[in-house]
Amino acid sequence: MVSLIVAGEIGFWVVLSAGLLARYGLRRRRTGAVLLALLPVVDLVILGATVADLRGGATADWTHGLAAAYVGFSVAYGRRLVRWADGHAAHRLAGGPKPAGMPKYGAARARYEWGVCGLTLLAAVVTVALIGAVQWLVGDGARTAGLDSWYPRMGVAVAVNLVVAASYTLFPKRERPRPRA
Numbered sequence: 001m002v003s004l005i006v007a008g009e010i011g012f013w014v015v016l017s018a019g020l021l022a023r024y025g026l027r028r029r030r031t032g033a034v035l036l037a038l039l040p041v042v043d044l045v046i047l048g049a050t051v052a053d054l055r056g057g058a059t060a061d062w063t064h065g066l067a068a069a070y071v072g073f074s075v076a077y078g079r080r081l082v083r084w085a086d087g088h089a090a091h092r093l094a095g096g097p098k099p100a101g102m103p104k105y106g107a108a109r110a111r112y113e114w115g116v117c118g119l120t121l122l123a124a125v126v127t128v129a130l131i132g133a134v135q136w137l138v139g140d141g142a143r144t145a146g147l148d149s150w151y152p153r154m155g156v157a158v159a160v161n162l163v164v165a166a167s168y169t170l171f172p173k174r175e176r177p178r179p180r181a
Helices: 002-025 027-035 039-055 062-094 106-138 141-147 150-170
Strands: none
Touching: 002 027, 002 039, 002 062, 002 106, 027 062, 039 062, 039 106, 039 141, 062 141, 062 150, 106 141
């Protein structure tokens, strides 16, 4: 399963790169759009292979949960990642404007961190839902018990993001004053 997840991650970046290269490097916008639209297929392949492996008699272990977490985080963060990569490709390959980075200070940074926290919460909800669905589809609690450890892991991921977002809200980072010349 780990090799499938690694292959899926590599496949994601290959499809993303091909789509952006077609869109900006080769000026084939429609081809690029089609390739970018194929990105969710990578997630479906990973999820389908996980379910097939478990339905075929495998006992769930951490790798099956990792596959669900990969899909969950891909669903939550995928659009943002594609937008980020698209902005950089447009800048480097098509002379577009340089993409703005994340805010560094104050309320803008706090809003940014709360947005990341929301995406992590979405990723955790999708992961937990996928794990529950896989456990239900397999129907053998003894073979899928190894997936139960992913429930608290997703809680920890959300809790860490909550602490980070709250820290930027309660203790906003301020820009240092520049020395006068």
